[in-house]
Amino acid sequence: MQRMFPDEKAAAAYLRAVCWPDGFECRRCGWQGHPYLFENRPTVLRCRKCQHDISLTSDTVMKDTRTPLLVWFWAAYLVTARTPGESALQIQRELGLRRCETAFQMLHKLRAAMVRPHIDRIGTHWPVEVDETYVGGKTRGQGRGIHHKAMVIGAVEVRTKTEKGGKRPMYAGRLRLRVIKDRGALALEAFIIGNVEPHSHIVADGWDGYDGLNALGYHHTPVVLGGDPQKTEEALPMIHLVFSSLKAWILGTHHGVSSRHLQAYLNEFIFRFNRRFHPMTAFNPLLGLAARAEAPTYEALYDGKWAHPNQDNHCL
Numbered sequence: 001m002q003r004m005f006p007d008e009k010a011a012a013a014y015l016r017a018v019c020w021p022d023g024f025e026c027r028r029c030g031w032q033g034h035p036y037l038f039e040n041r042p043t044v045l046r047c048r049k050c051q052h053d054i055s056l057t058s059d060t061v062m063k064d065t066r067t068p069l070l071v072w073f074w075a076a077y078l079v080t081a082r083t084p085g086e087s088a089l090q091i092q093r094e095l096g097l098r099r100c101e102t103a104f105q106m107l108h109k110l111r112a113a114m115v116r117p118h119i120d121r122i123g124t125h126w127p128v129e130v131d132e133t134y135v136g137g138k139t140r141g142q143g144r145g146i147h148h149k150a151m152v153i154g155a156v157e158v159r160t161k162t163e164k165g166g167k168r169p170m171y172a173g174r175l176r177l178r179v180i181k182d183r184g185a186l187a188l189e190a191f192i193i194g195n196v197e198p199h200s201h202i203v204a205d206g207w208d209g210y211d212g213l214n215a216l217g218y219h220h221t222p223v224v225l226g227g228d229p230q231k232t233e234e235a236l237p238m239i240h241l242v243f244s245s246l247k248a249w250i251l252g253t254h255h256g257v258s259s260r261h262l263q264a265y266l267n268e269f270i271f272r273f274n275r276r277f278h279p280m281t282a283f284n285p286l287l288g289l290a291a292r293a294e295a296p297t298y299e300a301l302y303d304g305k306w307a308h309p310n311q312d313n314h315c316l
């Protein structure tokens with residue numbers, strides 16, 4: 001990182017290449033060519049034809065930012081390359097930011113770019129395990145059966161690889177997660193239709209909310225677990241391994257998250273989980289997505305008007 005981006009000019013040159021991979025094109029008049037560059041304003045470009053000034057960050061998640069590009073780049077690098085991720089407090093300390101709220105907003109803007117606009121569905125060639133779990137929430141003294149946890153549904157590919165000796169150990173492939181309102185068939189089927197390819201083999205528990213999957217074109221194998229933890233581990237090992245890692249990450253790195261922003265943290269977990277074998281290369285796609293994504297404002301994050309990508313509007 002230090003060799004690639006020694007100063008603000010290097011970061012600006014990289015972002016220009018990301019925003020205009022085929023060369024600069026003026027957003028006002030459409031002129032193509034090499035724009036004017038300013039020595040002391042590396043994030044400003046001037047069209048040589050219409051003389052219009054264009055901010056390099058105007059159509060990115062960094063729109064209207066006063067934070068240097070280098071700080072944004074380091075935040076993107078740290079949150080993608082480090083296995084446990086980064087909390088807002090860690091980013092504030094490591095990058096020398098004055099306020100934790102600045103780091104909090106930066107991370108949420110980057111999380112908004114961690115979801116591709118046209119995300120593909122998983123499955124097809126691999127079986128998919130599907131299950132739900134409760135995340136977060138602490139309840140004391142409010143009676144039995146009352147809690148403030150959020151329900152999360154997950155789907156993960158179960159892949160195998162051939163090793164020496166003919167062994168084919170299993171490992172988790174691509175992952176999808178979403179906060180849902182309840183375990184009703186409507187919520188479960190909507191998630192599966194949006195995230196799993198038709199005709200895929202789905203392994204789930206015997207809950208009647210999954211009974212309609214075969215009629216929707218999926219090959220559903222229900223497994224009656226009866227609340228037995230051992231049967232659960234044997235029948236759905238990959239998705240429960242994912243759930244364990246998710247909860248450990250939320251508690252270990254963030255010490256808990258609010259239900260309002262839980263989907264944003266799930267999006268980050270998915271982004272890093274699906275790139276866990278090549279974490280150092282996740283920085284490039286994140287900046288590529290950040291250059292074309294819509295990000296929340298500070299006010300929208302706190303007044304509840306912002307819906308995080310992948311978020312079910314019924315859960316707001």
